[in-house]
Amino acid sequence: MAASTFSDVIVSEDIRKRFLISSIVLGFTHLTFEIRQFIYDPIKWIIDPWNYLDLGAFLVPTITSIYWLVLENGTIAPNSSFVQKPDMNTNMFTDYGTSVLSMYLYLIGDPNALSNWEYKNNSQLTILMVLFSLLIAVYLMNLLIGLLSNAIEEDNNRVSYYHADVDETRRKIKELIKDGEWNSDKFSEMKQKLLNKLRIQDK
Structure with a gap:
């Protein structure tokens, strides 16, 4: 065209x-x-x-x-004409x-x-x-902004949250405790909260 x-x-x-x-x-x-x-x-x-x-x-x-x-x-x-x-x-x-x-x-x-x-x-x-x-100004720009915000929101959810099966997590932690690999010195507060949530006794 x-x-x-x-x-x-x-x-x-x-x-x-x-x-x-x-x-x-x-x-x-x-x-x-x-x-x-x-x-x-x-x-x-x-x-x-x-x-x-x-x-x-x-x-x-x-x-x-x-x-x-x-x-x-x-x-x-x-009979079109130009002024200039x-x-x-x-x-x-x-x-x-x-x-x-x-x-x-x-x-x-x-x-x-x-x-x-x-x-x-x-x-x-x-x-x-x-x-x-x-x-361009109304539809396309808003569409691109919406797609960008959705991508940022999905990325934030991926970074902020970690989804895991409760039983699988409990089993893995018990294995780490049994093998002596559960180091309580690092992130001790977070680990204790995780143990409380999963109802695991750290012996």
Whole structure:
């Protein structure tokens, strides 16, 4: 999909159309998978929010590819013009590297890469910006924070607590006492508490 936005110097018109057609074919292929899942268990498919994210993930590129094929060069108006003289930074989305850079700048709060379009007359751009902000800033960041907190909590539980079978522990301690390996000089208070819990008499 990104290759279809390259200039004619990098990607020819024929190759661009092939990219767009392949994006449409792949999009409809993934759509058939979702339809099969929906037919198999409609209720389970509807209540699962991840299915809606999957649906949007391949429907947006598919619809965009169809849009680019119907309207030549993807232009909204046939007689579009620039107020300022176009340069290499006028449209950073004509190259894959600069498009990634513009998205990085947008993430850190610099929307200048998107300021060349009027948001009022480009509702698609506004909707994509809002969805991108919600997905990255709200959903994805909170998801990563939640996963990190769960990992830290599991690690704390692993470090703080040791689960052992009572009978097995009692048997092992009695063996250590019998063999004379139960040294009461180290961690004596903790060992005494453990003996009291297990009801073992240290002779």
